[in-house]
Amino acid sequence: MSILVVAEHDNVELKPATRVAVAAAARIGGDIDLLVAGANCAGVAAAAAAIPGVRKVLHADNTVYAHNLAENLALLVADLGKSYSHVLTAHTTHGRNYLPRVAALLGVAQISDITEVVSADTFKRPIYAGNAIATVQSVDAIKVVSVRGTAYDPVADTGGSAATEAVGAVHDAGVSTFIKQEIVKSERPELTAARVIISGGRGMQNGDNFKLLDGIADKLGAAIGASRAAVDAGFVPNDMQVGQTGKIVAPDLYIAVGISGAIQHLAGMKDSKVIVAINKDSDAPIFQVADYGLVADLFQALPELEAKL
Amino acid sequence: MKVLVPVKRVVDYNVKVRVKPDKTGVDLNNVKMSVNPFCEIAIEEAVRMKEAGKATEVVAVAVGSTACQEQLRTCLALGADRAVLIQTDLEVQPLGIARALQALQAREQASVVIFGKQSIDGDNSQTGQMFAALTGMPQATFASEVKVEDGQLVVTREIDGGLQTISVKLPAVVTTDLRLNEPRYASLPNIMKAKKKPLDIVTPEDLGVDITPTVKVLSVEPPAERKGGIKVESVDMLVDKLKNEAKVI
Numbered sequence: 301m302s303i304l305v306v307a308e309h310d311n312v313e314l315k316p317a318t319r320v321a322v323a324a325a326a327r328i329g330g331d332i333d334l335l336v337a338g339a340n341c342a343g344v345a346a347a348a349a350a351i352p353g354v355r356k357v358l359h360a361d362n363t364v365y366a367h368n369l370a371e372n373l374a375l376l377v378a379d380l381g382k383s384y385s386h387v388l389t390a391h392t393t394h395g396r397n398y399l400p401r402v403a404a405l406l407g408v409a410q411i412s413d414i415t416e417v418v419s420a421d422t423f424k425r426p427i428y429a430g431n432a433i434a435t436v437q438s439v440d441a442i443k444v445v446s447v448r449g450t451a452y453d454p455v456a457d458t459g460g461s462a463a464t465e466a467v468g469a470v471h472d473a474g475v476s477t478f479i480k481q482e483i484v485k486s487e488r489p490e491l492t493a494a495r496v497i498i499s500g501g502r503g504m505q506n507g508d509n510f511k512l513l514d515g516i517a518d519k520l521g522a523a524i525g526a527s528r529a530a531v532d533a534g535f536v537p538n539d540m541q542v543g544q545t546g547k548i549v550a551p552d553l554y555i556a557v558g559i560s561g562a563i564q565h566l567a568g569m570k571d572s573k574v575i576v577a578i579n580k581d582s583d584a585p586i587f588q589v590a591d592y593g594l595v596a597d598l599f600q601a602l603p604e605l606e607a608k609l
Numbered sequence: 610m611k612v613l614v615p616v617k618r619v620v621d622y623n624v625k626v627r628v629k630p631d632k633t634g635v636d637l638n639n640v641k642m643s644v645n646p647f648c649e650i651a652i653e654e655a656v657r658m659k660e661a662g663k664a665t666e667v668v669a670v671a672v673g674s675t676a677c678q679e680q681l682r683t684c685l686a687l688g689a690d691r692a693v694l695i696q697t698d699l700e701v702q703p704l705g706i707a708r709a710l711q712a713l714q715a716r717e718q719a720s721v722v723i724f725g726k727q728s729i730d731g732d733n734s735q736t737g738q739m740f741a742a743l744t745g746m747p748q749a750t751f752a753s754e755v756k757v758e759d760g761q762l763v764v765t766r767e768i769d770g771g772l773q774t775i776s777v778k779l780p781a782v783v784t785t786d787l788r789l790n791e792p793r794y795a796s797l798p799n800i801m802k803a804k805k806k807p808l809d810i811v812t813p814e815d816l817g818v819d820i821t822p823t824v825k826v827l828s829v830e831p832p833a834e835r836k837g838g839i840k841v842e843s844v845d846m847l848v849d850k851l852k853n854e855a856k857v858i
Contacts, residue, residue: 400738591838
């Protein structure tokens, strides 16, 4: 068996989700090659080569791959992928964007968002917002699989010394154009990579009150998240959303503040190691999954918590 | 400009699904079914394009059993002009749906095809992108804003960490994210009118496509239950537990 893992990066930094996909690939078994496609991304290719267990790094460096346009990237991945038994990547917004295109070009199904490798052709994946876990088997010749960011611990990022091979193929579909990108600059860790997350819900009442989470997040080195209710109410931007249709997270500590605990939210955070809920409604469903529940008015509890950390 | 909107019939988002005791799937007996919420956003966007004079016709399409007519009627009540059901009793999977839609698109020649970004049952997030690949169209997935310009769409996309804006040449595929719009409710007069709007039924055989699934579902199980913990009395107690018992801070 041979597995092509497509790296996720921004031409500067290799994203940790890539190493989770490599961890899943290692459980399938066989040779693992890592594709780094981008523009001026030699540094990323070097970082990829340092991942233990990688046989070789395929480095496709061309302006047509600069902005991860799905049309161009899918043509490249499908072209390379046809000589592998598996094509894997992270189930991030980026992976979700181009991977189904790859599968369709290869004429095979995709298995999305796996949480466990059962065997080379069988995988577990959550359905219905995690309310059921399906074990599915692909009968296609090539298995195209996206891996949930919390499925496995990422493999190490040092210790490997894979050879790097330049890929000259230039695929330009010519139908889409990058215009601009606004990435929110934050001193805080990314939600999907954070060890601690503190999230606010509708109980925060407005966007300004999210500042109450800042001090606690600073002290804990935490990322700040939100429930869909808080996003829908316009308190905070959508990229902070934790849940079925937002980010799936599994930090060591997840603190839910003013979040009732709708199943769609629980789907995004219930694999966290320790869950704390702060809510004034003692019947809120969030308390059914919380390791530590505090029934309190968040406007009193948050300043007190910040002071005592 | 014709807009095609594929929609999926799914378990209503308010229903807490239960796994069947024989582990073959989830229990769909006597469960409320609805239009997938992201597909409702797709219909809304298409109808707004028509109201803005950008689109001339909105066609809703579903792939599935005859029961999907109920959801197609909902789409007609929400403003779609006509509907097509690609009827099959097979279990439908994303690649098969994309192939059936590809064959329909060959007849319909829509300029814009708007999908929901994922269905809330399978949570796959694949069909729109697969359809785009099969038809060679560009795609603008997870859209939070769509502007129709001369021969192209300018689309703002929700990506990890922020927003990306791209342009795609027509014909193009869009998949909707939550913030694209807020779907309207169907009014009673529109529900009545929808009953008279055309709803055509074709089969995958009519379209000459094979939609046999290639992913076998071996079992469906409930997730591992997370046990609730304890209630703490005070912030002091919470901090103490996190430091000394859970050891996470």
